[in-house]
Amino acid sequence: MRYLPHTPEEISEMLAVIGADSLDGLFTAVPAECRMTASWNLPRAKSEWQLNDHMRALAAAMGVDEGAQVLIGAGSYRHHIPEAVRALAGRSEFLTAYTPYQAEMAQGTLQSIFEYQTLTARLLGMDVVNASMYDGASALAEALLMGLRIAKRKKRVAVSRAIHPHYRATVRAYLQAAGVEIIELEVLADGRTDLGALGVGSAVAAVALQSPNFFGVIEDLQQAGAIIQGADALFVACFTEPLAFGMLKSPGACGADIVCGEGQSFGLTPSFGGPGLGMFGCREPFTRNLPGRLVGETRDREGRRGYVLTLATREQHIRREKATSNICSNQGICALTAAMYMASLGGTGIRQLARLNFDKSEYFKHLLLRAGASLVFSGPTFNEFVVRFPGDFATIRQRLLARNIVAGLDLGGLYPELGGAYLFCVTETTGKETLDAVAAEVQA
Known part of the structure; x- marks a missing residue:
């Protein structure tokens, strides 16, 4: 979609309507000392084709291009996206700068969110799913805040060290300023979370596990849920790869109270880390503590089917500082794309x-x-695992990179005790020839 700027005549006409003399007049409410007065240090303007050439040159400078074989997941996954999904999600009816909610204006948008909620609830095994969060990390932080609201007087949560490190960093950013104590649960030799520290007197509001976890290991959610709920805590299950639930039992079926995670795998490209899609669901008794929004189906006076915002816990809508959450976007196009992806595959x-x-x-x-x-x-x-090599794999990795193969992630920067251990990921986008080539380099 091309950018169509307003003409000087249109700008003058709009300013006249609101009684402003100039564009600078729009900012008179901002103190002068807070306004920028210096000129922008920008390069000379380029024509459209010059700008396209410039962007192509920047893309060519990247160490990894679209043709690379990437054997890294770590929370961001390459999957084939059906062309039908690309075509439909890119239509101008959906791909807008803002997601409207007014029922009289946006029945199509509301219906698409309703369908997304329905499909996601089935995938995760949850009673209720909201209209999405920013990403998996913020969804986990909101899930723990939700657990604290439900538990009321408890000010402690437990988080597995096998949860994505970026997710745990986001949790700390959300909770530490509120005086919440965060306990990190260690990882056992099998890669699963050690729940031995939990007991009846632990006074923990919620416990969060990821499955498959950051190391690709599948947690025993059913057993973990029994231990967590036996300690009078809420069981929060998170994920970075929702595709796993096509093969594994859903978190809801394993007894999770709240389920959250990243939906990027469903029709969205990795895109240098964003945009993402925060999936979020819970059991029905906790609906009123759910952040975000719920879209429901109803009937009008003439019996026609319609869609409405059934629950909207935004501070702008109702409760201001007492709102359940401050989430201001439902990542509408991302949620719609994920719904299209799930419906396309079935x-x-x-x-x-x-x-x-x-x-x-x-x-x-x-x-x-x-x-x-x-x-x-x-x-x-599931589709990720961690290995060590007998020799110096860093040198082999550089040789593979020269062949446009990105082989594994050294975990030393995220887990110092795992320096020299590599996390690998394989999805349907990776060919057998690539896998054989990496193994041959290791064996050479």
Whole structure:
């Protein structure tokens, strides 16, 4: 969509309507000392084709291009996006600068969010799903805040160290200023979370686990849920790869009270880390403590089906500083794209794709083991796993990078005790030839 600027005549006409002499007059309410008076230090303007050439040159300077084979997941995954999803999500009816909610103006938008909620609730096994959050990290932080609201007098939460490090950093940013104590649960030799520190007297409001976790290990959510709820805490299950639930039992079926995570895998490209899609659901008794919004289906006076905002806990709408959350965007186009993706694949397609990811990952894992690598964690994994190599893999990794293959993530920067251990990810986008080439380099 091309940018169409206003003409000077249109700007003058609009200023006259509101009684302003100039564009600067719009900012008279801002103190002069807070306004920028110096000129912008910008390069000379470029023509459209010059700007396109400039952007292509910047893209060519990237170490990893679109043709690269990337064997890293770590919360951001490459999946094939059906062309039907790309085409529909890019239509001008949907791809707008702002997501409208007024029922009389946006029945299509409200229906699309309703469909997203329905599909996501089925995927996660939840009673209620909201109209999405910013991303998986903010969704986890909001889930723990929700747990604190439900628990009322408790001021302590527990978070597994196997949760994505960026998610845990976001949780600290949200909760520490509020005086909430954050307990980090250690990781066992199998890569699962050690829940031994939890007890009846632990006074924890909520406990958060990720499955598959950051190391790709599948947590035993059913057993974990029994331990957590036995300690009188809410069970928060988060995720970075929702595709796993096409093959694994849903968190809701395992007893989770709140489920949250990142939906980027469903029709959204990694895009250098954004935009993302925060999926968020809970059991029905906790609906009133849910952040964000709920869209519901109703009937008008003439019996026609319609869609409305059933629950809107935004501070602008009703409660101001007492609002349940300060989330101001439902990531509308991202939620709509995810709904299109889930509807396009259907339950059978998601199951088959999840199985393909699992099978490819297992194939590659065994290739590396035969080439001399060793598993760091013994637990079962989905499409990611962590290995160590007998020699200097950093040198091998550089050779592979020269072949446009990004082989693994060194975990030392995120987990100092795992320096020299590499996290690998395999999705349906990775060809067998690439996997064989990496194993051959390791064995050479």
